[in-house]
Amino acid sequence: MGRGLCPQRIPRTFHVKSFGCQMNVYDGERMAELLTAQGMTATAERDGADLVVLNTCHIREKATEKVYSDIGRLRRDDGSVPLIAVAGCVAQAEGEEIMARAPSVKVVVGPQAYHRLPEMVADAAAGKRGTETVMPAEAKFAALPKRRRSGPSAFLTVQEGCDKFCTYCVVPYTRGAEISRPFSDLVEEAKLLVAGGAREITLLGQNVNAWSGQDDKGRAIGLDGLIRTLAAEPDLARIRYTTSHPNDMSEGLIAAHGEIAKLMPFLHLPVQAGNDRVLKAMNRSHTVESYLKIIDRVRAARPDIALSGDFIVGFPGETEAEFQDTLDLVGQVRHAQAFSFKYSPRPGTPAATMPGQIAPEVMDERLKRLQEALVRDATAFNRASVGQRCDVLVERRGRHPGQWLGKSPWLQSVHFTGDVAIGDLVQVDLVEAGPNSLAGRLVD
Numbered sequence: 085m086g087r088g089l090c091p092q093r094i095p096r097t098f099h100v101k102s103f104g105c106q107m108n109v110y111d112g113e114r115m116a117e118l119l120t121a122q123g124m125t126a127t128a129e130r131d132g133a134d135l136v137v138l139n140t141c142h143i144r145e146k147a148t149e150k151v152y153s154d155i156g157r158l159r160r161d162d163g164s165v166p167l168i169a170v171a172g173c174v175a176q177a178e179g180e181e182i183m184a185r186a187p188s189v190k191v192v193v194g195p196q197a198y199h200r201l202p203e204m205v206a207d208a209a210a211g212k213r214g215t216e217t218v219m220p221a222e223a224k225f226a227a228l229p230k231r232r233r234s235g236p237s238a239f240l241t242v243q244e245g246c247d248k249f250c251t252y253c254v255v256p257y258t259r260g261a262e263i264s265r266p267f268s269d270l271v272e273e274a275k276l277l278v279a280g281g282a283r284e285i286t287l288l289g290q291n292v293n294a295w296s297g298q299d300d301k302g303r304a305i306g307l308d309g310l311i312r313t314l315a316a317e318p319d320l321a322r323i324r325y326t327t328s329h330p331n332d333m334s335e336g337l338i339a340a341h342g343e344i345a346k347l348m349p350f351l352h353l354p355v356q357a358g359n360d361r362v363l364k365a366m367n368r369s370h371t372v373e374s375y376l377k378i379i380d381r382v383r384a385a386r387p388d389i390a391l392s393g394d395f396i397v398g399f400p401g402e403t404e405a406e407f408q409d410t411l412d413l414v415g416q417v418r419h420a421q422a423f424s425f426k427y428s429p430r431p432g433t434p435a436a437t438m439p440g441q442i443a444p445e446v447m448d449e450r451l452k453r454l455q456e457a458l459v460r461d462a463t464a465f466n467r468a469s470v471g472q473r474c475d476v477l478v479e480r481r482g483r484h485p486g487q488w489l490g491k492s493p494w495l496q497s498v499h500f501t502g503d504v505a506i507g508d509l510v511q512v513d514l515v516e517a518g519p520n521s522l523a524g525r526l527v528d
């Protein structure tokens with residue numbers, strides 16, 4: 085055998101490695117299903133795989149550099165390389181450059197074109213490298229195989245793309261314009277996921293609450309209408325959705341939190357910053373006041389709701405006083421959990437060339453202070469849950485013998501021991517809290 089991949093050989097095994105957001109996780113699962121439908125077998129480790137798909141993320145930091153170092157690490161001890169496909173948002177943004185710089189990459193496929201992965205892999209095995217980064221996504225979903233098996237908690241992409249153009253964000257360029265998948269396709273996919281073992285479905289979209297469609301009677305509906313329909317599925321126990329934009333938080337969706345028992349009491353609603361000048365410069369098109377009003381209304385509809393969010397510190401021009409406003413907002417809202425990031429200039433976005441770029445050490449220091457406040461609030465939220473009895477969906481085994489891990493309605497990780505199985509929905513008393521998880525006791 086010569087070194088490297090024999091050009092005529094179609095891969096028999098594959099490994100998909102997804103980075104970044106839950107939508108990428110969903111896309112990674114669909115790519116794996118596509119390749120499986122071609123007769124290929126997934127491997128747990130990338131080392132032994134004939135084909136490795138790097139499903140990349142471009143949202144922050146030196147994403148492209150990371151892809152190149154990952155590609156380098158795929159070289160095996162004997163000098164050979166698997167067939168490498170680069171998918172995801174870096175593929176979309178930097179496809180041609182990747183092809184030019186990394187000869188070992190044979191396929192580059194964007195997030196709206198991955199239904200073409202099998203034929204591109206076949207072409208590559210026959211010696212023909214290829215790049216596909218068409219948008220938008222209409223053709224993709226129809227070309228994917230039907231879903232068969234699912235874990236207890238499944239993702240379902242209902243909406244893709246973004247028209248909001250926040251000035252720091254690369255998503256509108258890598259994922260394209262907002263599209264909503266049709267109602268009937270989503271109901272069908274949800275039923276298949278439930279038939280395949282899902283007890284919980286998380287509806288995904290870059291702006292999931294902007295989803296719109298027509299129900300089976302032709303009536304225009306929003307995300308709340310879709311949730312109401314899915315809630316009628318007898319074997320589906322829980323529904324979640326993420327990520328939402330404040331401007332698309334409709335009255336109907338807020339009310340749904342008080343009305344639909346299967347809709348879990350959790351809302352991820354990024355605010356990004358707590359100062360109106362910064363929000364305007366970010367092109368967020370909401371204010372601190374309008375955000376807080378939404379939070380009040382959501383809490384009125386569902387008093388126990390757990391709130392989550394995203395924050396960016398060190399946006400260009402952010403002053404110390406403006407950053408303090410973010411800390412003040414955090415102090416008012418008291419999030420149950422949150423993600424916080426240092427601003428990262430993304431090539432091609434308006435903010436990348438704005439004056440007043442913030443020094444890294446200032447960003448580090450602000451992020452540290454913000455995260456201290458967020459950890460304080462997450463810990464307080466978890467501590468306040470101690471003493472409650474709640475349902476936990478069992479997702480996997482824990483690290484210790486006999487231990488199980490699952491999620492509370494508020495998306496907290498709960499560990500406990502007992503005689504249960506993956507996919508069970510069990511009652512647990514919450515007995516101890518940390519910042520990231522809770523200990524529970526199974527109710528007999």
Ligand code: 5AD
Binds near residue numbers: 143254354425
């Ligand atoms: N720099 C830092 N954080 C960013 N996000 C998006 N773009 C950037 C960027 N350029 C964060 C936002 C968004 C989350 C998914 O990632 O907080 O809500």
Ligand code: SF4
Binds near residue numbers: 248255
């Ligand atoms: Fe990016 Fe803003 Fe769209 Fe979210 S709403 S994906 S942050 S542009």
